[in-house]
Amino acid sequence: MRDVAVIGTGMTKFGELWGRSIKDIFVEAAERAIEDAGVDHVDSLYVGSMSPGLFVGQEHLGAVMADYLGVNPIPATRVESACASGGAAFRQAFLEVASGASDIVLAGGVEKMTDGADVIDVLATAADQEYEVYHGITFPGLYALIAKAHMHQYGTTREQLAAVAVKNHRNGAKNPNAQFRSEVTLEQVMGSTMVADPLRLLDCSPVSDGAAAVVVASLDVAKKLNKSFARVIASAQASDTIALHSRQSLTTLNAVVNAAQKAYKMANIKPADINLVEVHDCFTIAEIVVSEDLGFFEKGKGGEAAAQGLTSIDCGRIPFNTSGGLKAKGHPVGATGIAQIIEVYEQLTAKAGSRQVKNARRGMAQNMGGSGASCVIHILEAQ
Amino acid sequence: MRDVAVIGTGMTKFGELWGRSIKDIFVEAAERAIEDAGVDHVDSLYVGSMSPGLFVGQEHLGAVMADYLGVNPIPATRVESACASGGAAFRQAFLEVASGASDIVLAGGVEKMTDGADVIDVLATAADQEYEVYHGITFPGLYALIAKAHMHQYGTTREQLAAVAVKNHRNGAKNPNAQFRSEVTLEQVMGSTMVADPLRLLDCSPVSDGAAAVVVASLDVAKKLNKSFARVIASAQASDTIALHSRQSLTTLNAVVNAAQKAYKMANIKPADINLVEVHDCFTIAEIVVSEDLGFFEKGKGGEAAAQGLTSIDCGRIPFNTSGGLKAKGHPVGATGIAQIIEVYEQLTAKAGSRQVKNARRGMAQNMGGSGASCVIHILEAQ
Numbered sequence: 001m002r003d004v005a006v007i008g009t010g011m012t013k014f015g016e017l018w019g020r021s022i023k024d025i026f027v028e029a030a031e032r033a034i035e036d037a038g039v040d041h042v043d044s045l046y047v048g049s050m051s052p053g054l055f056v057g058q059e060h061l062g063a064v065m066a067d068y069l070g071v072n073p074i075p076a077t078r079v080e081s082a083c084a085s086g087g088a089a090f091r092q093a094f095l096e097v098a099s100g101a102s103d104i105v106l107a108g109g110v111e112k113m114t115d116g117a118d119v120i121d122v123l124a125t126a127a128d129q130e131y132e133v134y135h136g137i138t139f140p141g142l143y144a145l146i147a148k149a150h151m152h153q154y155g156t157t158r159e160q161l162a163a164v165a166v167k168n169h170r171n172g173a174k175n176p177n178a179q180f181r182s183e184v185t186l187e188q189v190m191g192s193t194m195v196a197d198p199l200r201l202l203d204c205s206p207v208s209d210g211a212a213a214v215v216v217a218s219l220d221v222a223k224k225l226n227k228s229f230a231r232v233i234a235s236a237q238a239s240d241t242i243a244l245h246s247r248q249s250l251t252t253l254n255a256v257v258n259a260a261q262k263a264y265k266m267a268n269i270k271p272a273d274i275n276l277v278e279v280h281d282c283f284t285i286a287e288i289v290v291s292e293d294l295g296f297f298e299k300g301k302g303g304e305a306a307a308q309g310l311t312s313i314d315c316g317r318i319p320f321n322t323s324g325g326l327k328a329k330g331h332p333v334g335a336t337g338i339a340q341i342i343e344v345y346e347q348l349t350a351k352a353g354s355r356q357v358k359n360a361r362r363g364m365a366q367n368m369g370g371s372g373a374s375c376v377i378h379i380l381e382a383q
Numbered sequence: 384m385r386d387v388a389v390i391g392t393g394m395t396k397f398g399e400l401w402g403r404s405i406k407d408i409f410v411e412a413a414e415r416a417i418e419d420a421g422v423d424h425v426d427s428l429y430v431g432s433m434s435p436g437l438f439v440g441q442e443h444l445g446a447v448m449a450d451y452l453g454v455n456p457i458p459a460t461r462v463e464s465a466c467a468s469g470g471a472a473f474r475q476a477f478l479e480v481a482s483g484a485s486d487i488v489l490a491g492g493v494e495k496m497t498d499g500a501d502v503i504d505v506l507a508t509a510a511d512q513e514y515e516v517y518h519g520i521t522f523p524g525l526y527a528l529i530a531k532a533h534m535h536q537y538g539t540t541r542e543q544l545a546a547v548a549v550k551n552h553r554n555g556a557k558n559p560n561a562q563f564r565s566e567v568t569l570e571q572v573m574g575s576t577m578v579a580d581p582l583r584l585l586d587c588s589p590v591s592d593g594a595a596a597v598v599v600a601s602l603d604v605a606k607k608l609n610k611s612f613a614r615v616i617a618s619a620q621a622s623d624t625i626a627l628h629s630r631q632s633l634t635t636l637n638a639v640v641n642a643a644q645k646a647y648k649m650a651n652i653k654p655a656d657i658n659l660v661e662v663h664d665c666f667t668i669a670e671i672v673v674s675e676d677l678g679f680f681e682k683g684k685g686g687e688a689a690a691q692g693l694t695s696i697d698c699g700r701i702p703f704n705t706s707g708g709l710k711a712k713g714h715p716v717g718a719t720g721i722a723q724i725i726e727v728y729e730q731l732t733a734k735a736g737s738r739q740v741k742n743a744r745r746g747m748a749q750n751m752g753g754s755g756a757s758c759v760i761h762i763l764e765a766q
Contacts, residue, residue: 001483021513045622053437057516059508060465063756066622067629073641075620076757077471078463082443088460092475099482100384101618125442130404133440235484237458239428239449246450258456373446374459 001098003219005229006380008037009342014210014330015179022056022112022211023068029211029335030069030108037215038225043102045069045076048089048109049334054122056112065108082126083282085109086212086337087237087367087376093216094235094378103221108213109339111332119207123333126370128243140204140283142244142371144196147285149250151198153300156288158198160303162189164284165202165327167312172324174354177339179208179330203284208330212338214345222383228349233269233362234379236262242373251300253372256293263364263377264295271295274379275360276347277318278340280368281325287311290366291320294377313357322347322355337367341378348382384481386602388612389763391420392725397593397713398562405439405495405594406451412594412718413452413491420598421608426485428452428459431472431492432717437505439495448491465509466665468492469595469720470620470750470759476599477618477761486604491596492722494715502590506716509753511626523587523666525627525754527579530668532633534581536683539671541581543686545572547667548585548710550695555707557737560722562591562713586667591713595721597728605766611732616652616745617762619645625756634683636755639676646747646760647678654678657762658743659730660701661723663751664708670694673749674703677760696740705730705738720750724761731765 010032012025026047034042045066053059062076081088086109093107113119124133127142150156166186172178184202192201222229238258241247247254264270271294279294281287288302296318297305305311311320323329323343326336344363346352352360360382367376393415395408409430417425428449436442445459464471469492476490496502507516510525533539549569555561567585575584605612621641624630630637647653654677662677664670671685679701680688688694694703706712706726709719727746729735735743743765750759 051436051442053434053505053508056512057508058512059434059463060625060753060756062464063622063753064511064625067625067756072623073621073638076464076622077475077620080442080461080463081445092460095479095482095484098484099478101478101481122436125436125440128447129439129441237460238456239446239459240455242443242447242450255456370443370446373443373450
C-alpha cells in the first residue's frame with residue numbers, strides 16, 4: 001500500500017442553513033478543499049451521506065455532486081454507513097489512493113437535515129428497523145439505555161455526563177464553523193429539557209445542515225506540492241450487531257474496541273502516542289464510553305476523566321473534541337466524519353487558532369454509525 | 384496494485400419476493416457466494432443498494448447485513464450510485480483487495496422494491512430532483528427522449544427496439560434465476576401497453592426484489608484455493624451530468640464512453656477481444672446506445688445490429704445479456720451490477736448451462752446509474 005496524506009480541507013459553517021440546497025453546501029466545501037490543496041484536478045470523488053433520499057428526495061449524490069462541482073467525468077460514488085458515512089467515505093478515498101488506482105481523491109460528506117423531513121424517523125433508519133424502531137425506540141432512547149447501564153455499572157454520574165457538554169461547548173465557542181458558539185454551564189445542561197432519561201436536551205447533538213471535504217493524495221504528490229500536509233498512518237473500520245439488545249454488554253462498544261486495536265496496530269503506536277482525539281459524541285454518554293473503548297481511560301473511568309478536565313484543551317492529558325464535537329459544532333450526519341478529519345488536520349498543521357493543542361503530532365478521528373454498529377477510525381500524523 | 388479475482392458467486396432468484404425481507408435475500412446470496420468460494424472468512428463487506436431507506440425504511444445496510452450474515456466485526460459499508468450501486472460496490476471491493484488492505488472481500492448488492500413504496504418516485508431520486516423530477520419527468524420518460532432522438536438521428540426503428548426485448552427474453556428463459564422465463568415475440572413487444580412513447584411495457588425492465596453477491600480475492604488466494612476463478616483485468620468508472628438536458632447529445636452516453644476507454648486501456652485490449660457483454664438494458668434503447676458507446680458497433684448502428692441478431696448467443700459476433708439482462712432477469716437495482724458480474728463469471732468458468740457462450744475467454748459487465756450519469760465497467764478474464 002502506498003502512503004497517503006491529507007493535503008487540503010474545506011467546510012461550510014454547520015447549522016440551520018435553510019436558504020441553501022444540499023448541492024450548494026457540498027460544492028462550497030469541495031471548492032474550498034480543492035483550493036486549499038492547490039491542485040488543478042481530482043481523479044475521483046466520494047460523497048459520504050446517510051439519507052439524502054429521505055431528507056431531500058435525492059439519491060445518486062456521487063454523480064449529482066460531481067456534476068455541480070464541474071468535475072465530470074471522474075468516478076463519483078456515494079458511501080453510506082449511517083452517521084459514520086463521512087469516515088467511511090474518507091476510508092474509501094484512502095484505499096483508492098493507497099491502491100495506486102488514483103493519485104488525488106476528494107472525499108466529502110454532506111447532510112441537509114432541516115428541509116422538512118421527520119428527522120427522528122429518518123435517523124431511526126440507522127437502527128434495526130424491524131426489531132428496534134418498530135417497537136418504538138429512537139436514538140436518544142438507545143443511548144439513554146447505554147447511559148443508564150454505565151451509571152449503574154460504574155457509578156457514572158449526571159454531573160459527569162454534563163461535563164462533556166460543558167467542555168464541548170467551551171471548545172465550540174472558539175470554532176468559527178460551529179453551530180453553537182455559546183458556552184453552557186453544568187447547571188444549564190442538568191436543568192435542560194428531559195429527552196430520554198437520563199439524557200437531556202444539552203446532552204444531545206443538534207440537527208444540522210453542513211458539508212465538509214478533504215483532498216487526499218499520495219505522499220509523493222503531497223511532497224511535490226510543497227505545502228503543509230498530514231500523513232494518514234492508520235485507517236480502520238469495524239462493525240457490531242445493529243441492535244443494541246443483541247450485545248453482551250451495553251457499556252462497551254465492540255466496533256470501537258475492534259477498530260481501535262486495528263488502527264493502533266497499523267500505525268504501530270499506543271493511545272499514549274496520540275495528542276488529540278475527535279470522537280463521535282452524538283450524546284454525552286457516547287464520548288465517555290468511546291474514551292474508554294479507545295483505550296485512553298480505564299473502563300468505567302471515562303465520566304470521572306471528563307469531570308476532572310482530563311479531556312480539555314491544555315489539560316496535560318488528552319484533548320477530546322477540540323472542534324466542539326458533534327455536540328457544539330453540529331452533526332450533519334454525513335459530513336461529521338469528514339469534519340473530524342478536518343479538525344485533526346488543522347491541529348496537526350497548527351491552523352486551529354485559539355483551539356490549538358500545543359505540540360500536536362498525532363491525532364485520531366473516531367466516527368460511529370447507529371448505536372455503534374459501525375465505527376471508522378483514522379490516525380493522522382504531522383509531517 | 385495487486386491482481387484480483389472473482390472466486391465465488393451466489394444470488395437469489397429475481398422476482399416479486401413478497402414473503403421475504405431484504406435481510407433474508409441478502410444473506411441467502413452472500414452465504415451461497417461464500418460457500419461457492421470455499422473460504423472460511425471474509426475480511427470486509429460492501430453492500431450495493433440504491434434506496435433501502437425509501438424502499439423499506441432501513442439505511443446502514445453494511446452493518447445490518449454484516450450482523451445478519453454473522454460476520455461481525457469486519458468492516459461493512461454500503462455503496463450507492465443509483466442503479467450502478469452493485470457495480471460500484473464491486474469496484475470498492477476490487478480496490479480494497481488491489482490495495483493490499485484485505486485479501487478476501489465480499490461484494491453484494493440488494494434491493495427490495497415490491498414492499499409498498501411508490502417505485503416510480505423512489506427511482507426518480509436517481510435523476511436531478513430539482514431540475515428534472517420536480518417538472519414531472521420520470522425514468523421511462525427520460526429514456527423515451529433518448530429513444531426518440533436516436534430514432535430521429537439514426538433511423539433506429541420500433542422493430543429494432545423490440546428485437547432487444549425478444550433476444551433478452553429468449554436468454555432469460557434459459558436462466559433459472561430470471562424473473563421472466565417466458566419468450567416474447569416482436570409483435571407482443573410492439574403491441575404492449577404504451578409507457579412513454581416510443582417505449583412500451585415490454586421495452587422496460589421490471590420492478591424486482593433480489594440479491595447477488597460475489598467473493599473477490601487476491602490472485603494469490605485464488606490460486607491457493609485450487610478452484611475455478613476469473614481475473615478482474617479492468618475496473619473503470621465515470622460520471623456525466625445528472626440531468627439529461629445538460630448534455631450536448633442525447634444519443635451518446637459520455638460516462639459509458641469514458642469508462643469504456645479507461646477499461647480497455649487498463650486491460651490493454653480492444654472491443655474485439657471481448658467475447659460477451661452484460662449491459663445495463665433498463666430500457667431496450669439503453670442496450671442499443673450502450674452497444675455503440677462501448678465500441679462494439681458504429682454510432683447509430685446498434686439497433687440494426689440487434690435486429691440482425693449480432694448480439695444473440697451463438698451469433699458469431701458478440702453476445703449481449705446472455706443472462707436475460709435487466710429486461711428478463713429482473714432489475715432489483717442494487718443487485719443488478721453484481722448479478723452482471725455473476726453472469727460473466729459463470730460464462731468464463733463454463734457454468735452457464737444452456738446459455739453458455741463457446742470459448743468465452745473475456746467478458747464485460749457494464750452497469751449504469753440514472754440516465755447514464757454513472758457508469759461502472761469491469762472486464763473479467765478466464766484463468
